[in-house]
Amino acid sequence: MPEPSWTVVMPVKRLGAAKSRLRGALPGVPHEELALALAADTLRAVRACPAVARVLVVTDDPRVGAAATAAGARVVADPGGGLNAAFRHGAALAGPGEAVAALTADLPALRPAELAAALRATEGVRGFVADAPGGGTVLLAVPAGVPLAPRFGPGSAGAHAAGGALPLVGDWPSLRRDVDTPPDLAAAAGLGVGPRTGALLARVAGPVRYGAGMQGTVATYDASTRSGVLLLDDGTELAFPARAFDASGLRLLRLGQRVRVERDAAGEVVRVTLPTMA
Ligand SMILES: Nc1nc2c(ncn2[C@@H]2O[C@H](COP(=O)(O)OP(=O)(O)OP(=O)(O)O)[C@@H](O)[C@H]2O)c(=O)[nH]1
Numbered sequence: 001m002p003e004p005s006w007t008v009v010m011p012v013k014r015l016g017a018a019k020s021r022l023r024g025a026l027p028g029v030p031h032e033e034l035a036l037a038l039a040a041d042t043l044r045a046v047r048a049c050p051a052v053a054r055v056l057v058v059t060d061d062p063r064v065g066a067a068a069t070a071a072g073a074r075v076v077a078d079p080g081g082g083l084n085a086a087f088r089h090g091a092a093l094a095g096p097g098e099a100v101a102a103l104t105a106d107l108p109a110l111r112p113a114e115l116a117a118a119l120r121a122t123e124g125v126r127g128f129v130a131d132a133p134g135g136g137t138v139l140l141a142v143p144a145g146v147p148l149a150p151r152f153g154p155g156s157a158g159a160h161a162a163g164g165a166l167p168l169v170g171d172w173p174s175l176r177r178d179v180d181t182p183p184d185l186a187a188a189a190g191l192g193v194g195p196r197t198g199a200l201l202a203r204v205a206g207p208v209r210y211g212a213g214m215q216g217t218v219a220t221y222d223a224s225t226r227s228g229v230l231l232l233d234d235g236t237e238l239a240f241p242a243r244a245f246d247a248s249g250l251r252l253l254r255l256g257q258r259v260r261v262e263r264d265a266a267g268e269v270v271r272v273t274l275p276t277m278a
């Protein structure tokens, strides 16, 4: 059986207003560059997904529009009225026989194979994929002819479920990893981001204390190698090397102990400290 061909709708805000919670996340990098890189890397992965036939980018931003056109997407103007209006507008432009997937454009770690797997899982039903923390939505997909009825925004996972959409269960960390805050960016870097975002991370000199506020608990610790694994509060696991422990000034770590995590521009853990330490 041939793979169904999806139309993906991706709205992107004007770069000056987009991703406001990330402003200043990468010192020395203009905010609009970062906002553009996140969207461009998302789009790149979507275009590389074999299940996707068409991409509609809904935006009023000229730089996003140019990048999207160059990447082979169709660009349509933002109708105004916010994110859900933008999604409805894009979905209305899909052909009558086309299944539609509404995707947020802030998934710089997205892997085409994970998007393909999620689209396969939603075939024939109206389904959604929650973000990594669980309260938001990264993907809402409908079969041809079924209204999208998007309810994106705070608490959207609950709103989509209440509206009858099926929560899709699957191990798709790169799809669920939306980037709203500096700790999200660090988590995405840990998964591996696309080239545009990666180039900006690499441009930042020296170790950046991404998510100096990021916390987790010690899941494993091997005193002989001085390394182990942390369970972050968003449920992801993160290995830490001996040098991150050595930088802590601690003599040992106990299982279940609460720690604060500092990571470098590539997402590697550079220091594990106690939340009470300066
Ligand atoms: N075209 C369009 N896209 C939007 C609009 N609002 C949000 N988006 C996009 O929808 C996706 C998810 O939105 P949010 O995570 O809330 O992003 P944001 O509004 O840029 O970020 P914050 O300013 O931090 O809230 C992002 O790709 C945004 O660019 C809108 O009004 N129009």
Ligand SMILES: C=C(OP(=O)(O)O)C(=O)O
Residues within 6 Å of the ligand: 083, 104, 131, 135, 136, 137, 138, 151, 152, 153, 154, 155, 156, 157, 178, 180
């Ligand atoms: C747009 C959403 O929220 P966030 O700002 O968390 O990406 C959502 O999850 O529906």
